[in-house]
Amino acid sequence: MRVQMLGLCRFSYLGMRGYQVEHDSIAARRAYLYESARMERRWQWFTTVALPGWLAQTDPDFTLVVMTGPDLPQPCLDHLQGLCERVPQMRLSLVPPMEYHLQACRAAVAPHVDPAADVIGHFRHDDDDAVALDYVAEARADFARVSALWQAEGRLSLDYGRGFMVEARDGQLKITPRICHNMGVALTIFLRPDAEETALHFNHTKLAQWMPGVQVNRQPMFLRSIHADSDSGDMGPGLPWQPEDGTLNLILRQRFGLRRGDLADLARRLEAGGAGGAC
Template identity: 70%
Template structure:
């Protein structure tokens, strides 16, 4: 069974709806998203936390679409163009402002759906979160174990739910280990290639209304950041698990390719 892993990362996309922070007009949303200080912080989160994992996936057979607007200020638009030109797995879609956010997401994803695939593993990724270096490989391998369940409804969610909540403060990064179901990061929605939906079409907090789901609680698979610019600053429900400080630093390096000192600097800059 041919599975295409296909994700969407929105980088300061100017459009209405789709976010927890509402704005009354496109102009108001643009002024908020394109504030120079905010853009500088978002780029720092993206390049320091989110990007390293995608550049070093153990399974390189995936596509991550970066969605932004055609008027994204420089130098960020040029930086994104250079990034996707150098990385075969990344695509850039410049989507004009749209009132209906899900239609905008579909416009970004649709050109990259492989009609020859049997299943599309859709995922969303925020520009200030991280997935483990083997997320793509694990999603594909774990789906193979439960593909019979997918065949019943031709819809299935696969939730890699063990993660770290990163809180940014003036003293650096602090981490809360959590098992948090359907957080949205490291969550894969498996659909047929002829379906119009993407991962964004399904509210990740209400997935059981639409499809069966499987939770995989090991190994450590994601980092979700919580800071002043977060669309949602809520950690959400979950179960706490324990990790020693020395092991935490090893896991950051081994699982995510990240250095604690870099994350401390990122957190201080964001704070």
């Protein structure tokens, strides 16, 4: 059974709805999203936290669509275009502002659906979060173990609930191990190739309304960032878990390709107003 892993990452997409922070007009939203200091911060989160995991996936057979607007300010648009030209798995989708966010997401993803695939593993990814280096490989393998559930309905969610909440506040970094249910990151929605929906069409907190779901918590699989620019600024419900003493730095390196010192340095620089970003 051929499974295509297909993700969508929204990078300051200029459109209405679809976010918890809302605006009354496109002009107001543009002013908020494209403010230069905010753009620098988003680029730093994207390149420091989100990007390393995608560049080093143990299974390179995936597509990550980076969705933004055609009027994204320079030089950020050039940097995104250059990145997607260099990385075979990444595709840049320039979607004009649309009133209905789900239509915009579908417009970004639809051209990249492989009609020859039997199953599409849709996933969403925020530009300041991270997945483990084996997320794609594990999602594909675990789907094979439970594919009968998908065959029954043509829909199935596979959630990796063990991970870390990374808070950057007042220049300080705090990392909290957490087990969460359908957080949104490292969550895959398996659909048929002809389905009209993407991962964004299903509220990740209410997936049980639409499909059966499986959660796997073997290894840490996600890192979710919480900071001043977060669309949602709290951890939400979950359970604590504790890595073995002295292993946190090793887990960050081996599972996510990240260094704790780099994350702490980013938190300090953002607080000081010195993001130094390429955007």
